[in-house]
Amino acid sequence: MGVFDDFSKFLEDRLDEYLAANPQLELMAMEEKLREQEEETLKLMTDLKMKERQLQDEILAIAQDIQVWHSRIEKAEAKGRLDLAEPAKEHEASLLRQGNQKWGQMEMLKERIQQTHELQQKIQQRRKEVQAEVTQAQTARTAAQAQTMNTGWNRIPTANTSSGSAAQLEKQFQRWEAEEELEELKRNLGK
Known part of the structure; x- marks a missing residue:
């Protein structure tokens, strides 16, 4: 196990040295990681919005059930059928609790959607910054290569x-x- 750990440490050190010598590669890796995070965030946002629609549909169905049971309670009370009205009231109360729970879940979901949206915007902003850094590093590298190509034996004759x-x-x-x-x-x- 010690040899494997030593070898792993050796490879990590070489990779760190290589990335330090080639900062544009590190920036490109960071940009790729940010792109993946952005994709994951968009997927999460899509999932959350689907759950929100599902909760809205469930809340609407519960509200319709409550209306049905409320009118049944009124009918039963009007006809003096307390044996039906009392259990109907309990069922209506149960539906109201269920509706309140779903409403609370939807509010939490909306908050999570907002947080995910803010995170996505931060990731997009950071990705743009890293893309600008990558472009700048590539420009500097190209300029440095052009400079070395224009000196001494490597000099390219101009007109x-x-x-x-x-x-x-x-x-x-x-x-x-x-x-x-x-x-x-x-x-x-x-x-």
């Missing part, structure tokens, strides 16, 4: 350096070489 500067440099060398030959001739004649 100005290859034609204009090279021609001018050629003229300077020809003039210098001609002056050197002239000096050499003068020295030889002076002997």
